[in-house]
Amino acid sequence: MELRHLHYFRVVAEELNLTRAAKRLHMSQPPLSRQISKLEEEIGATLLERNPRGVSLTAPGQFFYEHTLQILEKIDSTVSATRRIARSKRELFSIGFVPSAFYGQLPLLVRKLRQKDNIELILAELTTIQQVQALKSGRIDIGFGRLQIDDPEVEQEVLYEEPMMVALPEGHALEGTQPTLAELSKRPLIVFPATPRPSLADMVLGLFHRRRLKVEVAQETNELQTALGLVVAGLGFTLVPEQVSRLKRQGIVYAYLADSSIASPVLCSRRKGETPSATMQDTNEILRILMEQRRTGHYAIGSCE
Template sequence: MELRHLRYYCAVAEEKNLTRAAEKLCMAQPPLTRQIKQLEEEIGVTLFERQARGIALTPAGEYFWRQAKLIFEKLDIVISESKRIDSRKKQIFRIGFVPSIFYGQLPQLVRRLRPMTGADIELHELKTAEQIEALRAGRIDIGFGRVVMNNLESDVSQTLLFHEPLVAALPVNHPMEKSQLSLEELSKLPMVLYPAGNTPNFANLCLQLFSNRGLRIKVAQQVNDVQTALSLVASEMGFTLVPEQVKRINRDDVSFIPLSDHNVTSPVFLSKRVEPEDEIMKAAMGILDELVQNRIQGRYP
């Protein structure tokens, strides 16, 4: 199998029509049809179902198309990075993260990694599921999230770093503001959830905390990020649950209150590709191990 076979396949999969795909590739249809047939024979899988008005992808064909597109994304990044190295420019280390991670150890990781390796560090705000796809395509090198992704393929792994306590965010001077609050008390208030979007996400984790205790919650609004959620809390739209490290924001219009319920926590996961580590990755993992141990031992929140 050669790259041209994958390019032919992607064109046909996108157009769902051999004639249009051949025109797009600037080639005749019969050779294209033969190339696709050879590809199917080589991998031993039927990728297309021939229909009267064109062709449709089989389930195996849909999967093959997604993976083929990732291969080309990865190839583009490899070529670009190779050109950077050849021209003696700095290498880029790309980190994906969910917003609530940014208030903890991530800034320290970036500050220490840059001078240690000489690499340029890029930060990309991505939900956990988006991080997995970005890792597969080579758009990021590691990711930090709060949701465990089931049915991961063997090319990407997730590692639990630690469990972080959750706290309740209420408008400052709220009538329920006190030293601790229970989930049962909070269930009587409207709740602001984040992030909005497809599951699994942090919002599902929060709702499950209440449902596991037989509590029902009224959702006032769903938003995409923690800052917007806290702004709605300050506007007295309701309360929200946030990881403990978000308290570092120090907003004067929001109170962060510990929970009396035991083991109300959010996990923090590291996601990365399963591949040999280069020098930058080794340095990043060394720094991260130290930061996580400090966090677990309570040396800083």
């Protein structure tokens, strides 16, 4: 399948008439019909219902059309961004992150880097394992995650250990307490992300398993926000890093655990043995200041100059 086939199909789906679509594409109708038929054969599904007045989308065709639009729009935005970077002659600097690590001070790092005129900043939401692979391939320059990964090409620095909290639906019997894991194990658990693994989900499950506690996993989901939504719906509880509790979501209450030693690390991953660029040196210095602010309890943005 080639990109032009997606473009052909999009135009046909918009016109719902092969003659008009061919005219818009500056080609004759028979070759266009053959290309669409070839696309259907390759996919293994009928995308168009042919009739004397034109064509209509089948259910698979409607699905394919919607996703074709997303793909083509993503390609267009990527091309535009690439041209913008080429014109600006800025240095491209890419940061990978897990969502749960970006509710505290780390967004301030992004804010400070965005203020630099010589940097084009790219953000990529990736699990820690995906970050390691992206670092090795050169897709990102630095990553922020929660799992310790043993890889000879990547070095990891523990920025800080973050207490874990339990997210409960408002009005829950454990609201206002500091529950133990034994108490929580008697109730259904929601874990995230579901894939890829290992992830924070495995770290959470490990907390129970190491204490020989059986816990029922009511639901696995890929998104933190979805997990919180399921908590509001009463499907169970979920364990989250402390900084997530800053999300004031209606219907949810947060509580510290009875065991205050239960924590999740926030890790910074970089390529090992690489001479840091000027941008990386700036990043490291901003991080140093932010971590000092965290240690002292000072969170002022302006002081990170």
